[in-house]
Amino acid sequence: MNAPAASALPARREGLWSKALHKFSRDRAGLISLVIVLLYTIVALGVWAGLWATEWADVTGTKWMPVSSEYWFGTNLIGQDIFQRTLYSTRTAFEVGLVVAVLATAVGALLGAVAGFFSGSWIDEIALWLMGVLDSIPFYLFVAAIAFALQDNPYAMHVAMISTFWTTVARLVRGEVIKLKSLEYVEAAHAIGVPEITIIFRHILPNTFHILLVQGTITFVAAIKSEVILSFLGLGVKDGMSWGLMIAESTLEVMAGFFNNFLAASVFLFVLVMAFNMFSDALQDALDPKKV
Amino acid sequence: MHSRHIFRVLLVVVALQTAACGGDGPAGSSESIAGLKVYRHAMDQAPSTLDPVQASNIYANHVALNAYDTLFSYKYLARPYTLKPNLAAGFPEISEDELTYTIRIKQGVRFVDDPAFPDGKGRELVASDFVYSIKRQFDPAQLPNGTWLWIGRIVGLDAWKEAGSDYSVEVEGLRALDDYTIRIELKRPYPQLLDTFAQGYSAIVPREAVEYYGKEFASHPVGSGPFKVISYDTAKIVFERNKYYRQEPVDIWYEGYDPETQAYTGVEAIDGRSPPFIDRLEIDFIGEDAARWNSFTKGNEVQFTVLPNEQVDQVLSSKHPVTFKPEYAEKYNGYDVVEAGFVFNAFNMDHPEFGYRDDPVEDHRNKLLRCALIKAWDWQARNESFYFGLAKIYPGIIPPVVPEYDPDLSRDSVIRDVAESKRLLAEGGWTKENLPEFVYGSTSGIKTRLFFEQIRSWFKEVGYPPEKMKHKQYATFGDLSKAWRNSELPYVAKAWGLDYPDAENTLQLFYGPNGTPGSNDANYKNPQYDALYEQSAVMRSSPERTRIYRKMNRLVIDDCVAQTGLSRTRIFMWHKNVIALPDRQIVGGFFLKYVDLKTDDADQAQVN
Numbered sequence: 001m002n003a004p005a006a007s008a009l010p011a012r013r014e015g016l017w018s019k020a021l022h023k024f025s026r027d028r029a030g031l032i033s034l035v036i037v038l039l040y041t042i043v044a045l046g047v048w049a050g051l052w053a054t055e056w057a058d059v060t061g062t063k064w065m066p067v068s069s070e071y072w073f074g075t076n077l078i079g080q081d082i083f084q085r086t087l088y089s090t091r092t093a094f095e096v097g098l099v100v101a102v103l104a105t106a107v108g109a110l111l112g113a114v115a116g117f118f119s120g121s122w123i124d125e126i127a128l129w130l131m132g133v134l135d136s137i138p139f140y141l142f143v144a145a146i147a148f149a150l151q152d153n154p155y156a157m158h159v160a161m162i163s164t165f166w167t168t169v170a171r172l173v174r175g176e177v178i179k180l181k182s183l184e185y186v187e188a189a190h191a192i193g194v195p196e197i198t199i200i201f202r203h204i205l206p207n208t209f210h211i212l213l214v215q216g217t218i219t220f221v222a223a224i225k226s227e228v229i230l231s232f233l234g235l236g237v238k239d240g241m242s243w244g245l246m247i248a249e250s251t252l253e254v255m256a257g258f259f260n261n262f263l264a265a266s267v268f269l270f271v272l273v274m275a276f277n278m279f280s281d282a283l284q285d286a287l288d289p290k291k292v
Numbered sequence: 293m294h295s296r297h298i299f300r301v302l303l304v305v306v307a308l309q310t311a312a313c314g315g316d317g318p319a320g321s322s323e324s325i326a327g328l329k330v331y332r333h334a335m336d337q338a339p340s341t342l343d344p345v346q347a348s349n350i351y352a353n354h355v356a357l358n359a360y361d362t363l364f365s366y367k368y369l370a371r372p373y374t375l376k377p378n379l380a381a382g383f384p385e386i387s388e389d390e391l392t393y394t395i396r397i398k399q400g401v402r403f404v405d406d407p408a409f410p411d412g413k414g415r416e417l418v419a420s421d422f423v424y425s426i427k428r429q430f431d432p433a434q435l436p437n438g439t440w441l442w443i444g445r446i447v448g449l450d451a452w453k454e455a456g457s458d459y460s461v462e463v464e465g466l467r468a469l470d471d472y473t474i475r476i477e478l479k480r481p482y483p484q485l486l487d488t489f490a491q492g493y494s495a496i497v498p499r500e501a502v503e504y505y506g507k508e509f510a511s512h513p514v515g516s517g518p519f520k521v522i523s524y525d526t527a528k529i530v531f532e533r534n535k536y537y538r539q540e541p542v543d544i545w546y547e548g549y550d551p552e553t554q555a556y557t558g559v560e561a562i563d564g565r566s567p568p569f570i571d572r573l574e575i576d577f578i579g580e581d582a583a584r585w586n587s588f589t590k591g592n593e594v595q596f597t598v599l600p601n602e603q604v605d606q607v608l609s610s611k612h613p614v615t616f617k618p619e620y621a622e623k624y625n626g627y628d629v630v631e632a633g634f635v636f637n638a639f640n641m642d643h644p645e646f647g648y649r650d651d652p653v654e655d656h657r658n659k660l661l662r663c664a665l666i667k668a669w670d671w672q673a674r675n676e677s678f679y680f681g682l683a684k685i686y687p688g689i690i691p692p693v694v695p696e697y698d699p700d701l702s703r704d705s706v707i708r709d710v711a712e713s714k715r716l717l718a719e720g721g722w723t724k725e726n727l728p729e730f731v732y733g734s735t736s737g738i739k740t741r742l743f744f745e746q747i748r749s750w751f752k753e754v755g756y757p758p759e760k761m762k763h764k765q766y767a768t769f770g771d772l773s774k775a776w777r778n779s780e781l782p783y784v785a786k787a788w789g790l791d792y793p794d795a796e797n798t799l800q801l802f803y804g805p806n807g808t809p810g811s812n813d814a815n816y817k818n819p820q821y822d823a824l825y826e827q828s829a830v831m832r833s834s835p836e837r838t839r840i841y842r843k844m845n846r847l848v849i850d851d852c853v854a855q856t857g858l859s860r861t862r863i864f865m866w867h868k869n870v871i872a873l874p875d876r877q878i879v880g881g882f883f884l885k886y887v888d889l890k891t892d893d894a895d896q897a898q899v900n
Contacts, residue, residue: 057758059749063677078677078746152764234736239763248738255582255602 016210020286030282036275040090047091055081056088056241064258074260077252086264089243093224093272096237100161100223105216107162108169113205115170116177117196127174131167139164139226140233147235154238157230161223169215176208210287217280221273228269243269328571329889331870334584334594338526338577341510345428347492348437350789350876355575357881358531360495360515363395363422363474364486365882369559370548372695373632373793373878375486379417379496379516381472383486390481390830395474397422402536404520408504414536417496417516419468424459425496426466431457434502438493440811441791445485447477459499481830487792492881518568518885531573539566542886556625558871562888569871569888588865595870599626599863604680607865611682614863626865630684632877633789634691634798636856637669638814642807643782645728647815660720661727662852667713668754669747669855671706677746678739682861688845689798691859693877695833696795696841705849706856713754724757733781735772736765743785777809784813793878794833795841799825802848814853821847 024030047053061075068074073082115127134142143160150156180186181204189199230236231244243265250262339352344360347353357365365378377383384395403414426446429436430453444450447465455461465477478485488494501514513521519531544563551560562569576593578584581600588597599607609617614628639662641647646662649655671685687705690697717727732747734740744763752758764781766772775781790797804822806812824844831837848854864874871888 057745057748058752059673059746076742078673078742078749080745080749148767234738234765238765245738245741249742252602252739252742255585255600256605 016287020210024282024286027282027285029278030286033275033278033282036271037279040272040275041094043087044091044094047088053084053087053091056084064253064256064260067260073264074258076249076261082246082260082264085241085246086243086268088241089246089265090268090272092237092240092242093227093269096158096161096227097220097223099158100165101216101220103158104162104165104219104223105169105212108166108215109173109205109208109212111166112170112173113177113200113208116174117181117200117204119174119178124174127170131170134164134167137164140230140235143226143230143235152238157227157236161226165219165222169212169219172211172215173205173208176211177204180204180207214280214284214287217276217283221276221280224269224276225273228265329569330572330574331570331884331887331889332594333573333575333596333884333887334588335575335577336579336581336584336598342513342521342524343510344425344492344495344497345434345436345438346510347495350880351577353492354876354881355529356492356495356513357517358519358573358884359513359517359521360492360497361401361417361517362491362495363397363489365490366879368542368547368879368883368886369544369550369554369873372693374548375490376546378490378882380489390483391478393474393476393478393485394469395476397472397474398538399472401516401538403498403501403514403516404534404536406501406514408498408501408514414514414516415498416471417498418471419474420471421496421498422474422494423463423466423468424499426494427452427457427459427463428497428502429493431459433457438491441488441491441493445478445480445482447479483830483832484792484794484796487794491791519573527577529575529577531575533568533571537568541566554873557873558890559873559886561871561890562886567885569886573884573887591867595867596872596874597865598876599865601678601680604682604863608863611680614682614861620865623868624865625868625870626863627873628682628861628863629875629877630692631789631860631862632691632693632793633787634689634857634859635683635787636689636854636858637783637785638802638816638854638856639665639852640779640782640784640813640815641817641853642779642815646782648817657720657722659852660716661722664713664716664720664722664754665751665756666705666852666855667709667716668750668756670708670750671855671858672708673750674746675858677742679858679860682863684859684861686857686859688849689802689854689856690795690841690845691790691798691857693790693859694793694795694798696838698842698845701842701845708750710754717755724755727756727760728782730756730761731764731782732761732785733764733766733772733775733783734785735769736767740765776813779808779813779815786813789877796829799828799841799844802844802853816848816851816853818847818851 057080059079060081061071061079063075063077063079065071065075065079071081071083073086076082076085111127115124118124142164143157146160146163147156150159177200186199186203189203194203227236227242228244228247231242232248234248236242236244246261246265250259250265253259253261335351335354337351339347339349339355341347341352342356342359344356347356361379363378363380364375367374367376379397379401381396381398384393386393397417397419401417403409403417405412405414409415426442427449428434429438429442430449432453442449446463448463449466452458452461452463465479467475469475476485495515498514501512502509505512505514511524516534516536518534518537520534521529522532523530541564542562544559549559576587578587578594581602584594584597585600585603587593588595604611607616607620609615615621616624616626620626639646644658646658649658675681675683675685684692685706686692686697687701687703688698692699730751732744734743741763744761748758748761751761766775776784776786788798788801800806801811802814802816802821803812803825804817804819807815807817821844824840824847828837828840828844831840848856862876864876866872866874869890871890872883872886875883
């Protein structure tokens with residue numbers, strides 16, 4: 001009598017998510033990177049909640065004050081606190097990363113799933129054509145064009161990134177859906193008359209979630225890096241502060257031998273991107289069905 | 293076998309790289325062209341055009357003046373700046389009522405050889421060329437930028453434009469009496485007229501070339517100036533000496549030479565010789581300060597630069613007075629000069645949020661608001677942050693470079709006073725809730741962004757809510773200028789470079805009839821000011837005119853129209869082997885024809 005129960009228990013433990021969690025928890029680099037990402041998240045949430053970096057825009061000191069107990073990273077050209085600006089930029093990075101990652105992943109999942117499910121049809125053709133067209137436009141030119149078209153819109157950068165980043169997600173999801181739709185459980189759903197829309201979104205798409213999760217983290221990092229580059233070029237953050245803007249500010253300073261803006265922004269960006277990449281790798285390893 | 297192949301490939305790569313580094317080509321260095329004296333100048337921006345009719349900025353003006361001639365120019369070494377005849381044979385005969393000018397031009401001056409002329413041979417420049425060149429400023433088809441200098445001034449010229457700008461029709465007040473005589477008739481006296489004929493706008497062009505090249509004329513100058521353009525792109529322009537340029541020995545004493553302050557430049561060496569002294573003039577357009585500075589200090593590239601702000605602390609041993617550290621003084625010549633112009637911010641008086649209101653009570657409240665924001669402004673901090681404390685801060689709109697500047701004027705309007713600012717806001721009944729949105733327009737860029745953040749912080753301190761302060765960024769300066777001209781912005785932050793050394797050139801910025809789309813972006817309209825302006829506009833320089841100018845200056849300060857002003861200090865640096873006193877403002881591009889290189893270097897060039 002107990003035999004079936006005993007055999008059912010290991011089957012539950014061997015599920016993709018539980019196995020992945022187990023594997024991730026044994027990945028030391030993955031865990032360290034997760035802690036770092038969580039620290040950054042706390043910093044970003046604190047800024048968002050108004051707990052710190054509230055005076056990031058104020059001129060509280062004088063030009064290029066050195067590192068001190070009052071100004072941990074010194075002050076910039078006009079006497080603003082570089083430490084506060086660095087913390088505030090974390091919020092900007094997370095805001096952009098999160099918005100772009102969520103929306104680009106959602107759009108990619110949606111269009112990729114539909115294209116994959118109807119592969120070979122005109123719907124698939126159109127989706128592939130659209131992806132091909134968007135991928136063929138140089139990214140920074142595309143952003144410049146959108147920024148120009150949307151004038152002063154603070155979300156021009158977000159729109160540009162979402163418009164281009166979804167294609168990678170869509171290609172991966174499309175491939176996965178093509179594989180999944182030929183599986184027996186999908187054929188069974190067809191056989192009992194489940195509507196196609198339900199099959200796509202209820203039975204197939206949830207099974208691509210591990211791809212979306214990994215791709216979402218990759219998009220998150222890509223969005224942060226792009227935001228910094230775009231802000232440096234003057235195409236990014238319109239109102240607020242960003243590591244990219246801090247690096248752009250440093251172009252007025254490094255010739256005079258003042259590197260605080262440059263170092264603060266670069267180190268914060270480097271550590272976050274590094275940690276997120278490692279976290280993303282660890283997640284990918286943990287969720288890879290072949291390895292699991 | 294395999295490693296030997298790799299070694300060979302590496303050898304070839306190294307050899308190619310060495311060749312690439314070693315030989316910069318003909319334009320690579322001042323020693324690279326055997327037997328020629330080559331001077332390499334540097335500018336921080338390329339001119340957008342070389343056509344005098346559109347030479348509206350310092351860069352176009354600077355470059356165009358080397359290819360073209362103007363009737364007058366400024367003495368090379370004299371300070372304050374002094375006008376002198378250039379292509380004109382002498383100063384004009386002026387009628388007693390100061391309405392008729394007769395100007396004789398030099399004979400035998402010819403344009404450079406160019407395919408635009410029959411057989412490609414440049415012809416003689418005559419008086420009708422000058423008439424044609426000024427008429428172009430009144431021909432809308434030429435997209436002129438300099439019309440404002442003569443609009444409403446010369447008899448018949450405005451009507452000629454209204455009638456369709458037909459060049460075959462003579463203008464009554466602008467005629468060539470013969471090949472060498474020009475007659476100008478004015479509607480009313482215009483004391484600055486001769487100064488306008490020293491501007492790039494009035495440079496003399498041959499009609500054949502304008503018609504031959506069409507739009508390409510903007511990049512294909514054909515003039516009678518000291519140099520002839522042989523190549524031009526956005527990175528560099530290369531001139532060669534104009535072999536037809538008239539022989540006129542330099543008299544350095546006439547040019548204003550002061551041995552006490554200018555002996556170090558070595559300009560005594562050019563006395564009695566006819567310019568140009570160099571065979572080839574190259575101007576590199578290097579936008580990045582760091583790149584320009586590196587090129588300058590490399591030794592064999594550009595030989596002139598304006599000291600970048602970021603290098604001030606590294607290069608100077610003292611700022612007041614400006615002195616170089618020994619290692620720089622040993623290698624370079626240099627001097628500092630307060631710019632001929634100023635930086636200022638004006639409220640757009642046409643915007644009801646800050647400007648004029650029909651209701652006197654509201655009008656007074658707005659004035660209190662403007663005065664409060666002027667008191668909140670911190671020129672000293674702006675100077676320290678962005679100009680390394682080298683700029684000159686002064687009240688009003690008459691900059692120190694002109695003789696009408698008043699050093700004794702009260703400095704109250706340029707001293708920050710937070711308490712007074714708050715008091716004025718309170719007196720006007722201004723609160724966080726009812727203060728209007730403050731829009732700061734600028735070109736996009738990190739520096740303008742910091743400008744805005746600094747202002748936002750100053751205003752926040754006196755109670756202006758940061759969320760009510762907006763930064764509107766424009767992709768280009770052209771877009772921003774358009775917004776100013778269309779009176780779109782409530783606040784105008786700009787810099788003005790003097791066209792000629794007369795305070796009239798800045799006072800006209802606040803003259804009512806010059807309101808947008810004219811140069812009075814502030815749309816300041818004060819009948820008393822306008823009357824004084826009109827009164828002084830026909831007066832020659834005199835104590836009486838200076839008194840009127842200063843009164844107008846006072847009105848602008850008292851009406852709280854603008855936060856003003858600041859004149860930046862430029863520090864010019866050039867290599868020791870260059871004989872020159874560089875300038876980039878009033879004398880501008882005129883100085884380049886006087887540049888010479890020390891003989892040792894010329895000999896060295898021949899050896900190389």
